[in-house]
Amino acid sequence: MIDTLSRMIRTGILTETLPPLKAASPQVDGLQMxxxxxxxxxxxxxxxxxxxxxGCELEIQALNNPYYNLEGVGIKFVASPRHADLLLVTGPVSxxxxxxxxxxxxxxxxxxxxxxxxxxxxxxxxxxINYASRGAxxxxxxxxxxxxxxxxxxxxxxxxxxxxxxxx
Amino acid sequence: MNMTLDSSGQARQEIVSNLPCIYTKVGALRWRRVAxxxxxxxxxxxxxxxxxDRDRDGRFRIYAAYLVKEGVSVFEHPMEQGRKPTYPSxxxxxxxxxxxxxxxHDLFGIVSMEPDHRGWLRHCGWPQTVFPLRRDFDGNxxxxxxxxxxxxxQVEGDGVHEIAVGPVHAGTIEPGHFxxxxxxxxVLRLEERLGYTHKxxxxxxxxxxxxxxxxxxxxxSGDSAVAFSWAYCAALEAITQTACPPRAANLRALALEHxxxxxxxxxxxxxxxxxxxxxxxxxxSRMKEDLLRMNASVFGARYLFDFVxxxxxxxxxxxxxxxxxxxxxxxxxxxxxxxxxxxxxHAGLQDRFRDAGILKQDLAERLGAIGLAGRASGISTDLRxxxxxxxxxxxxxxxxxxxxxxxxxxxxxxxxxVFESVRLCRMLLEEPVAGPIRMECPSPxxxxxxxxxxxxxxxxxxxxxxxxxxxxxxxxxxHDPSWQNWPLIEYAILGNIVPDxxxxxxxxxxxxxxxxx
Numbered sequence: 001m002i003d004t005l006s007r008m009i010r011t012g013i014l015t016e017t018l019p020p021l022k023a024a025s026p027q028v029d030g031l032q033m034x035x036x037x038x039x040x041x042x043x044x045x046x047x048x049x050x051x052x053x054x055g056c057e058l059e060i061q062a063l064n065n066p067y068y069n070l071e072g073v074g075i076k077f078v079a080s081p082r083h084a085d086l087l088l089v090t091g092p093v094s095x096x097x098x099x100x101x102x103x104x105x106x107x108x109x110x111x112x113x114x115x116x117x118x119x120x121x122x123x124x125x126x127x128x129i130n131y132a133s134r135g136a137x138x139x140x141x142x143x144x145x146x147x148x149x150x151x152x153x154x155x156x157x158x159x160x161x162x163x164x165x166x167x168x
Numbered sequence: 169m170n171m172t173l174d175s176s177g178q179a180r181q182e183i184v185s186n187l188p189c190i191y192t193k194v195g196a197l198r199w200r201r202v203a204x205x206x207x208x209x210x211x212x213x214x215x216x217x218x219x220x221d222r223d224r225d226g227r228f229r230i231y232a233a234y235l236v237k238e239g240v241s242v243f244e245h246p247m248e249q250g251r252k253p254t255y256p257s258x259x260x261x262x263x264x265x266x267x268x269x270x271x272x273h274d275l276f277g278i279v280s281m282e283p284d285h286r287g288w289l290r291h292c293g294w295p296q297t298v299f300p301l302r303r304d305f306d307g308n309x310x311x312x313x314x315x316x317x318x319x320x321x322q323v324e325g326d327g328v329h330e331i332a333v334g335p336v337h338a339g340t341i342e343p344g345h346f347x348x349x350x351x352x353x354x355v356l357r358l359e360e361r362l363g364y365t366h367k368x369x370x371x372x373x374x375x376x377x378x379x380x381x382x383x384x385x386x387x388x389s390g391d392s393a394v395a396f397s398w399a400y401c402a403a404l405e406a407i408t409q410t411a412c413p414p415r416a417a418n419l420r421a422l423a424l425e426h427x428x429x430x431x432x433x434x435x436x437x438x439x440x441x442x443x444x445x446x447x448x449x450x451x452x453s454r455m456k457e458d459l460l461r462m463n464a465s466v467f468g469a470r471y472l473f474d475f476v477x478x479x480x481x482x483x484x485x486x487x488x489x490x491x492x493x494x495x496x497x498x499x500x501x502x503x504x505x506x507x508x509x510x511x512x513x514h515a516g517l518q519d520r521f522r523d524a525g526i527l528k529q530d531l532a533e534r535l536g537a538i539g540l541a542g543r544a545s546g547i548s549t550d551l552r553x554x555x556x557x558x559x560x561x562x563x564x565x566x567x568x569x570x571x572x573x574x575x576x577x578x579x580x581x582x583x584x585x586v587f588e589s590v591r592l593c594r595m596l597l598e599e600p601v602a603g604p605i606r607m608e609c610p611s612p613x614x615x616x617x618x619x620x621x622x623x624x625x626x627x628x629x630x631x632x633x634x635x636x637x638x639x640x641x642x643x644x645x646x647h648d649p650s651w652q653n654w655p656l657i658e659y660a661i662l663g664n665i666v667p668d669x670x671x672x673x674x675x676x677x678x679x680x681x682x683x684x685x
Contacts, residue, residue, distance in 0.1 A: 047340045051365045053681045055390025055471060060340050061434070062460070065453035079338035094684075095293025096364045097343055098313055100335050126384050130307045131300050132293055132368035151390065151471060 031162045032073040038165055039085070042074045045161070046084035046108065050101045050137065051127075052091030055151040056118040060088065062154045075161065081107040086161065089141075092120040092127045093134040105141050113164050115145045117157060122146035184406040185619035187555045188239030199245045200256045203232070211236045212549065213262040213536055214621075215630050215647035216269065218276040220302045221246075228253045228278050233619065233630065239555060240619060247278060257282035264536040264652045267362075275301040275370070289363040289684060292316055300371055307371040323349035323357050331666065335364045339670075342680035346669070353665040358658045365684040373644035378404055378633075379478055379609065381641055385631060386473045388646050389682030394420070394427045395624025396631070396646065396682075397476040402557075402620030403633040404478050408612045415603040416480035417558045422596045423472045423481070425589040428625035429500070430459050432582045432589075435677050439579055440511065442671040443520035448511065455503050462496050465489075480606030490597050497590050508583050521576035525660040525672030528573055537656055539627015539649040541676050544581045545573035551623035563592050573660075578675040585625075611639045626650065626679065648682030 035043050047060055063070040070076070078084050081104045093101055105114070116137035119125040123146075124135030137143050147160040183191040194202055203213075214233040221227050227246040234241045247253040257280035259266040269280040270288035277299035279285065287296070294300060294311045322330075328351055335343035345361040369388060373381055385400035386393040398420050405412055412420070433456040440448020460470040466489035467475060475482050511517055527537065532545035542549060546569055552560040553567045568584040570577035614637040621630050627649030636642035657676055661669060 048336055049342045049365070049680075051367055051681075052342070053387040053390040054342055054679065055387065055393065055473065057340055057342065058391060058434070058471065062453070062457060064449075065457045066450055067454070067457050077340060081336075091365070092367060094365050094367050095311070095313065096291040096366055096684075097335065099292070099315060100343065100364070104336050126387055127367045127369070127372060129310075130368045130371060131298075131305075131309050131311065132366050132371075150387075150473060153470065 031075075031158065034162060034166050035074045042076050043086060043161070043165060044076055044078045044084045045086050045088050046078055046081045046104070047088045047090070048081075048101055048104050050089050050091045050097045050121075050140075051094030051133065052118065052120060056090040056121070059151045059154050060090070060117065060157060063157060068154050068158065070158075081105075082109065084108050084112070086113040086115060086164065088115050088117055088157075088161075089137045089143075090117045090121050091137075092124045092129075093137055093140045095132050095134065098134060098140055101137075101140055113145075114141060114143045115147065115157075115160050115164055116143045117147050117160075118152055119148050119150045122148050125150065180615065180617065183242050183617045183619060184409075185240055185621065186402040186406055186557050187551070187619075187621050189619060190236070190238065190241040191244070192241070193244045193246070196245065196256055199230075199232075199243065200258065200261070202243055203258045203261045206234050206236065206241070207261050209236070211241070212538060213258065213265055213652075214240065214628065215632075215645070215651070216258070216265055216272060217632055217645035217647075218272045218278055218301065219634070219643050220276060222249055223303055228276060230255050230272065230278065231632070232258065233632070235549065235628070240621060242619070253278040255280055262536050263534070264655060267655070268651060271363075275299060277302065286319065287363075289366045291318070291363055293366075300368060307368060307375065318361060320347045320359050320361070321357070325351075327351050328356060344680050348666060348669075350666060353667065355661050355664055355666060355669070358661045358669075360654055360658060362654065362680060363684050365681045367681075367685070369646065369685045370644060373641050374636075376641055377639050378611070378635060378641055379639065381633070381644060382477055383474060385646065386476070388685065389648055389650075389679040390471065390473070391431055391679065392427065392624040392626060392629060392648070392682060393471060393473045394423045394476060395622045395629045396648075397473070398424060399620035399622040399629050399631040400633065400644075400646075401476055401478050402622060403618040403631045404609060404620075405618075406620065407616040407618035407633065407635055408609050410479055410607055410609045412558070413480055413604045413607055414558065414601045415484075416605045416607075418596050418601055419481045419485060419605065420476050421559050421563070422485070422593055423467065423475050424622070424624070425593050425596075426459065426463060427472065428589050429586060429593075430456055430463075431625045431677075432586050433459065433504075435674065436507075436511075436579065436582055436586075438674050438677075439521075439575070439671065440517065442674050443517050445514065445517050448507065448517075451503070451507055455500060458496070459500070462493065466493060477606065478609040480604070484605045490600070493597055494594065497594060501587065501590055504583070504586050511579070511583075518576065520668075520671060521579055522572075522574055524575040524668050525657075525664060525675060526572070526574045527656055527660045529571065531659060532573060532656065535656055535659065536652050538652045539623075540581055540585070540625065541578060541653045541656060541678075542627070543567075543569045544577040546571040549628075551621060551628050559596070563595055565592055575671055575675040614642065624649070626677070626682075627653070629682075646682075646685060648679050650678040650680075650683040653678050654683060
């Protein structure tokens with residue numbers, strides 16, 4: 001146990017002093033200030049996969065790793081749309097998810113924002129529009145910002161979230 | 169009589185693949201008898217797919233691909249057009265066939281003689297009388313949503329209640345529905361409902377050219393982008409008789425092993441987190457991010473979606489990358505070794521991992537478990553080990569298995585595979601092969617059918633590609649191992665408590681998108 005704890009502590013310190021964290025800091029500090037000024041609390045995000053290939057999910061999950069340290073700057077992912085300020089929607093919206101997506105949006109209290117993530121969310125991507133796919137998220141629910149990329153980098157997703165908060 | 173004719177009127181003689189491939193045409197009676205015999209000889213059902221060839225010879229066809237000792241064995245069963253083309257179900261022999269048969273019904277309107285005809289991929293997006301993969305259906309037709317209830321099988325008895333989860337889940341994951349029947353916290357039954365991310369991929373393939381299909385293949389399941397795009401290219405290269413240059417094959421394998429590493433690292437962290445050990449997530453997600461940044465530095469992209477291309481790969485590995493990568497692997501191994509010791513010695517973590525979500529070997533065998541989850545239950549299959557395809561025939565990967573079939577076993581398989589993947593990557597870099605990284609893929613004659621099979625990180629992925637005229641795609645069927653493995657979770661969860669479900673589900677980490685298509 002002592003061995004485990006000491007390893008944990010040693011390894012933990014290593015993580016915090018990794019150089020890329022510092023490089024990411026200036027950007028992230030600005031975001032934290034914006035959030036504090038505008039919301040006065042943490043920004044709560046609900047992610048909805050409306051038909052994505054799961055590539056965008058991988059990059060959204062990466063936002064929680066120590067390099068991007070999303071929670072550290074005052075953004076958290078919440079389990080219920082009722083707790084959310086912002087929906088992060090990925091994928092071309094599949095016909096089978098259309099209703100679930102609309103209902104999730106309805107469940108978010110006003111004021112609410114929607115960011116469509118990835119080429120598919122922005123314009124339908126390689127899947128386009130067909131009998132089973134509605135294409136861009138904006139074809140189904142109102143969207144405030146889109147992030148292109150396949151998949152977009154975590155930094156690009158962060159930037160889009162920030163620009164929504166600052167501008168609205 | 170029962171033959172596929174290509175456009176020049178000649179009967180199909182063979183199906184080509186990157187693995188040795190046996191091709192047999194059978195009638196309805198033999199369709200089942202063959203399956204019985206194959207089951208007895210230990211073959212595995214890889215996939216089922218349908219085809220609408222009414223424009224050629226007035227028939228629908230169903231194909232079954234089995235993994236046998238010699239390679240892959242494909243059976244073709246043609247059906248007369250009739251009002252409702254029917255074929256004998258394989259679900260009694262290979263239970264994993266049930267969902268595939270329901271999907272084929274939704275897409276083609278050809279039915280198996282199995283009584284469960286509830287829509288699987290068709291929820292409410294198109295009418296029951298419309299079959300999107302038939303040739304006379306225009307893929308761009310739009311239908312409005314027509315919501316209908318889905319009949320889950322109900323468990324009756326004192327104190328039994330249902331918990332409905334999804335399609336929108338609490339974490340950053342894909343959509344699917346889980347219906348638990350529970351008493352207190354104990355799960356009596358779980359029924360999965362999938363198909364939410366069905367995007368009409370097979371129909372979309374038919375609008376594309378052969379030379380661009382790899383882009384869509386890579387996006388069938390983003391976490392298996394290299395595996396799927398490689399399988400697609402392997403199928404195309406088989407039908408065009410193109411040999412992928414050795415250097416390109418090495419680079420494909422390097423990319424595939426990086427994909428395996430990235431996913432395993434992510435899963436190991438997430439599994440620690442789901443058992444309440446957030447430290448594990450922090451550590452492993454950091455290592456995953458390091459690997460992705462390394463990918464960006466040497467391959468030019470964090471995720472290698474468009475790296476594998478027909479005839480080879482998109483970019484060459486710069487010489488400076490070899491030292492960078494070899495150094496990186498040292499750090500990675502050191503990190504994973506020390507975290508493995510911590511995981512293994514952490515009583516709380518092991519208490520959650522061990523005996524959770526057990527899938528015993530005999531049940532796994534009966535259900536047709538495959539890939540990583542199968543190996544954790546003692547099912548020894550790995551295409552890279554069992555068959556000889558370049559460059560794995562040279563690398564000789566070691567088979568990793570466990571026998572207990574619980575969450576702990578699936579964790580251990582991942583740990584062992586991380587080290588094995590690193591060993592393979594080193595071999596690929598230390599014995600570099602010079603030469604071109606791409607060959608031209610000529611345009612094949614129409615009606616050629618090829619299979620590409622690649623062992624992705626989750627298990628074997630398969631692409632069946634049939635060429636159309638002028639470089640078009642006549643039919644493309646993609647199969648993710650999640651088809652086989654989703655039903656396993658319905659069994660692994662039995663007798664466990666609801667709060668352990670996220671952990672058990674994560675230990676399988678199956679693809680929704682790859683399954684739904």
